Amino acid sequence: MAAEVTCAPEADPPVTTIRLILGDQLSPGLSSLCDIDKDTDVVLMAEVMAECTYVKHHKKKIAFVLSAMRHFADELEADGVNVDYIKLKDRGNTGTLKGEAERALKRHKADKLIVTRPGEYRLQEDMESWSQDLGIDVEFRDDDRFIATLAEFNDWAQDRKELRMEYFYREMRRKTGFLMTDDGEPEGGKWNYDKDNRKSLPDKIDFPGPSQFTPDDITEEVLDLVEAEFADHFGDARPFSFAVKRHQAEHALKRFIDHALPCFGDYQDAMTNRDPHLFHSILAAYINVGLLDPHAVCAAGEKAYEAGNAPLNAVEGFIRQIIGWREFVRGVYWHEMPDYKTRNILRADRPLPDFFWTGDTRMACMAQAIGQTKQHAYAHHIQRLMVTGNFALLAGLDTDEVNDWYMCVYADAYEWVELPNTHGMALWADGGILGSKPYAASGKYIERMSDHCKGCAYNVKEQATEDACPFNALYWDFIARHEQRFDGNHRMGLVLNSLRKMDGGKLTALRKRAGNLLEDLDSL
Missing domain, CATH: 3.40.50.620 (HUPs)
Incomplete structure (x- = not known):
């Protein structure tokens, strides 16, 4: 059987x-x-x-x-x-x-x-x-590469009349323990050392420059592809020196910590024709794609402070950019979307001038910022906010066009980080959600923080003449245009008082100059 x-x-x-x-x-x-x-x-x-x-x-x-x-x-x-x-x-x-x-x-x-x-x-x-x-x-x-979850941000934002980065940043300091003493106080007794980070550059100073890497065969193939397929896009593909591998990005971080961080704090708001990078880290692109971990980057900065290799104002300012601003703008973006992008509280609708794409302008500060952006896909935060962004704000440039421009031109640009910084902080199109006041400034600010004005075709000392710096007349015209809207904003009180005390003839001349500029922005 x-x-x-x-x-x-x-x-x-x-x-x-x-x-x-x-x-x-x-x-x-x-x-x-x-x-x-x-x-x-x-x-x-x-x-x-x-x-x-x-x-x-x-x-x-x-x-x-x-x-x-x-x-x-x-x-x-x-x-x-x-x-x-x-x-x-x-x-x-x-x-x-x-x-x-x-x-x-x-x-x-x-x-x-x-x-x-x-x-x-x-x-x-x-x-x-x-x-x-x-x-x-x-x-x-969920993307857990951030310090705060979106749920944490929403809980923090709930029922608050105003969303302010400074207070959110303090929560992130407490959560991470960065630059905190054993008894729960901020290192040095202050949360924020921004006032110590606004020094002008001395005439003689050496800039370390970021790490630069020679393209390998993979990158060369990609560069050929980009030049063939995207010839009508903004900017120069070559020369190319970005880190594209993890160990390269880590090398770039180490170089910044060792050679640039010690001076970063003092000069992080400075601008110059002499160098496009100064003492900035140039790490945002690497963090935003995941080649670097933001927590590890902050830890490297803190370690430099603890070892006595970088001062507190530099390290605090660096860490604030990452666990403060970077985390805050992401939270605001997801908290306010989808209608955040469509807000235009100042009704800005003037077409973007061609020089934003070419850099062909007699305004030295704008030419520098746009020119280096074209070459490097990079400009530091003050150039973005107080030069190109400030000009867009004062001239009332179309918010959609400006937002698209910022997305187009920077290697670190993704909408979650670029939109709040541009739409909210630079253009104040959100009416104060991101920042309590517009970051508007005349040519005096640019003169104080840069060497651009020395070689400019326009005279920053003049106000309403034909050769006067365009930022001067545009600034006062902007304040006058939106006087009623800014009335009641306590952070705008001083400038509104100055406007109201200004000689009528002077204001008329300034606004006439501004009107002439706005009629033909492409000629600047």
Whole structure:
């Protein structure tokens, strides 16, 4: 009699999960990667035209992100991760993240997609429909690379009449312990040393410059691609010296800490024709794509202070930019979207002058800021706020055009960080949500904080003459135009009193000069 054979039930095939990594999520500790099964899961990374062109990003930014993506894919593969990488010109590339997710799901017979929530509202809104459209489960995970969760920010913001970075920043100091004493007090007895960070540059001073890296074969291939496919985008792709690998970004951090941080505090608001970078870190682009961890960056700064290698005002100012402003603007962005972007409290609608794209202007400060932006995809925060942003504010330039310009021209620009800084802080289009007063200034501020005025075609000492600095007349015209709106704002009291005491003939001359300037901004 034959023995009875019992067949074991056939095992279910392993479930394949696609884990989509975006171009600004190049962190091995990303939430969507934390529990990856290297035997069954597939990481999808895709270069798509839609993300390169929803605004016409600077050539250097596109090259930086695509090269960093390709190097991160190599990093993951070296760690045993199965990466499905789609290049921009690969055959069949749909040009959209949704299209590439759909193709990958079919290609790998996967039934689940995991993604860390994107930083930009437009992309999150699009992804919310993917589960229904693609007929699969889409799991969204919070981006835990920030110091504060969005829920923490919303809890902090709830029922507050005003959202002010300074008070949120103090909460972040307490949470992280950065520059805090054992008894819970701020190091040095003050929370903020901003008043110690406004020194003018001496005539003779050496600038260390940021780390610069020679492009490897991967980056050279990307640069060729960018110059061919995005020739009509703003800026210069070459020369290219950005870090595109993690160890390079870490080297850039170390160089800043060792050579620039000691002087960063004193001169962080200064501007000069002599150097585009001064003592700034140039690390924002690396932090924003995930090559550097913001907490680790702050810890490196704090360590330099504790070792006596950098003064408190420098380290506090540096840490404040990261756990203060960076975290605060992200919180405001998600707290106020989607209608935040459409607010235009000052009704600014004048077209953006052509010189914002060419840098061809006789205003030396604007030419410097735009020219170095074209070359480096970078200008420091005072140039962005008090030169290009200040001009846009005073001239009443169209808020949509200005916001798009800032998104187009900087390597570190993502809407979650750029929109609040531009729309709220520089343009005051949100009516005071981000900042209590407009950051408006005449040419006197630029003269005090820079050497631009010395070689300018315009005379910063003059007010209403034909060769007077345009910022002077535009400033007083701006204040006069919006006098009623600013009335009652306690931070605008002094300037409004000056306006009301000004000789009528002088004000008339200033406003006439401003009117002439505004009629033909392209001629400046």
